[in-house]
Amino acid sequence: MTAEVAPGEVLLECTDLVRRFGGVAAVDGVGFGLRAGEVSALIGPNGAGKTTVFNLLSGFLAVTSGSITWRGRDITSAKATARAGSGLVRTFQQPRVFAALTVHQNLVTATHAVVPSRVSADLLGLPGARRRARQRQGFADELLDRFDLAVHAEVKAGDLPYGLRKRLGLVLGVAASPRVLLMDEPAAGLNDAEVELLKQDLATIRGSGVTICIVEHHMGLIMSVSDRVMVMESGRMIADGTPAEIANDERVVAAYLGQGATA
Amino acid sequence: MKSGSVKAFFKDRTRIGWVAVVVLAVFFATIGDPTYIHLGSLVAIWALWGSSFNLIWGYAGQFSLAQVGFGAVAGYSVAILTARWGWSFWAAVPLAIALTVLFSVVVGYFSLRLSGFYFAIMTLAFALLVVRVISSSELAGRSTGIKSNFDIGTISLGPLEWNLTSRTGGFVLLAFVLLAAVLAFIGRIERSGTGWALNGLREDETLSRSLGIEPLRFRLVGFMVSAVIAAIGGILYATYLRYISPGFFGLPAVIAMIALVVLGGRGFRFGPVLGAVVYIGITQWLEVGGEWGDGVFGALLILLVLFAPKGLLGIDLRRLRRRAEPPPPTDDDEPVAARPVPRRESQGVKA
């Protein structure tokens, strides 16, 4: 949230991404750019390579070949933590939360990127350390309010029902103060009411100026929230366009029918 | 004072902890009897060693068996510098601590990339390596060790003279003051961003990395701080006994250190203090079980692991009293029980 970003500027760009596992190319020559302010979706049948793309972009997996640039800088071999720290944040398909910490503690931990720790100040107890501790608390409280989690603040994250855990996982990503947020199947396993809530959350997140890229199987959600849809199959990008264009694309329909589509 | 306000005062576990430390210090330092001076010194020293392990395991989630080795490096450094090379005690201490921290960085460099069993064995190998190097070094007195009659002297605080000589009440007080300082320091880490980062890494390294928390950096810091604490313990130990030998720093010491942290409650700041009191109490003081003291302690450890794995401080009295009701919300100061030694993380992220 530091620097102003011109709307439409390409924040994240990848070219010719390839990732092989053994002999199999899970991602095979994928390239696209994410523009500031946009909500894009990355869809495709199971095993198409969507999560792998996110792992490559966020630095959790090394590319076999290809390059990634972030705001004009090459980050192909940057550490995952450095990418997260500079505003390129991802969430996980399986909800990941700090299970043994309370919801509030989860959020405080996640504010690390916003309020970085100065180890020396923390150890020496310099005044800055105390100020930052207050900032963290304040930021966590704000998020609790913004995402209606205040009632669960003192509940251990591991004790939350699935839907809330999933939601908390998303809010943790938001707490890391992303410029671009890569969300891996935020709607998976949610009921209809929870999906509606998710739509509101997405609007809130987008409203705060975050660029969003969603991997999803939930077509209803995709069609209603995204400006742009990219489709992958077997590690390759087979289509890229507006939701309306994609809905009528023959190759996309074929890819999904071949797999037994989940709508 | 009304009993209500006393109750309110003690509602906060941290306060109970501090009161306990002060009571222990005053009790052992003023009673004057050599037996109690002995017991008090041991309680404070073991609580320090336990705190070192508690920080790296209970807080940071790294099952490091190198802590005793850090104590050995520091203790021997002081002993060699003073007894062999004629340094003054107070000049030797900072250098010894610096050397220990340096050593912890080396150990950290080799071990922090590993996890679980591999990390534990790597750190154990370093601890035992230190002991074997010491026992084969002429300078360190081989297996006999070094007589180290450290002259710590006295400190004048205005009109008060504080005699720090080993085996006096003043020494016990010094040991407890250092323990209190370490506990306060750990409390500061607990509340700081560094503490939250260590917490996060212990709970879920992948998630932490996705939030920008750099594992190596914070774990190395945890390692260095825990080494300083172990160093203080090691130096005090050598000072107290006026003697240092490799026998103090072997596998039995590693085991006792782990056991007392588990007993008190892993991840609780005052857990090692309680653990040390119980450990020294059972094996040296009350002589519970007579010559079976160590065995009783071992049995107690097993019982706790089976029935109250969070340790003595982790036993939730309210829950015990009201079994039927749903669990009460947790205290703010209640830490999270340390995760088990994690198995090796596979590369990348499972979808």
Add this chain to the structure above:
Amino acid sequence: MSSELFLQALVNGLMLAALYALVALGLTLIFGLLDVVNFAHGQLILLGAYVLSSIVDIGANFWVALPLVVVGLVVLGVVLDMALFARVRDEPINGLLISLGLVAILENAFHVIYGPDLRRVAPPIDAVIDVAGIRISGNRLLVIVVTVFVLVALSYFLRRTRTGKAMRATAEADEAAGLMGIRVERIRHIAFAAGAGLAGLAGVLMATVYPIEPSLGEGPLIMGFAALILGGSRSPLGAVLGAVVIGMVQSFGTTYLSSSLADVLVFAFLILILFWRPQGLLRARLETAL
């Protein structure tokens, strides 16, 4: 003369390798199937040695006492696993902690019952064999021969018997093994029992070569862990090869340097291996070979 020294070191190295192999195999079975890092293994070795000495003191023959001790430890292993370790399967670290409690209890028991003094068991073999100018005590040879025999038997057991195959399947993937109808819990009890039995055997063999004293188990425990790591930590064959490497390093180090420096070498070697090849010296290909 120096070639005689060399051969002596070689034979000693083989004997150490044999002892460490027995220990490392037990640790591997327990770690591979139960995920428990068993620090009490050293005390089980000591238990084997002490009990042997007690039985022999009563007047029994060594060859009668040996199977008694091994069977006794197997039974103890089953009891310990059922009563203690089985209760903390989901938290392997708690298994380690329980083993630490056992260390304290057994150590204390030995101290009370046997005291700090050295105990000796009359060696079962009196002969000293003279091979090409070097003199090998028959007991050292016995250690090597018994171990080779046990290794062959164990390898046959793991490869050919139903239970052995079930053990390997469980070590590979316990859930899948469970689904295939293998009684995983039973297999784990057997693994712990076998590990304890091997520890007891190692203790008996050590008692024929070394005097028994309270810290007798510590060395083999540590070297057993080292061998386990060198061998890739879940592979029985790897553990044996790791034991050979460590036995040799230690024996030659002791012969040509000093025993403390030999240990320094072993630990330094272990640290470097863990650093460069945490998966152990062997490749995965060999891991499935046994």
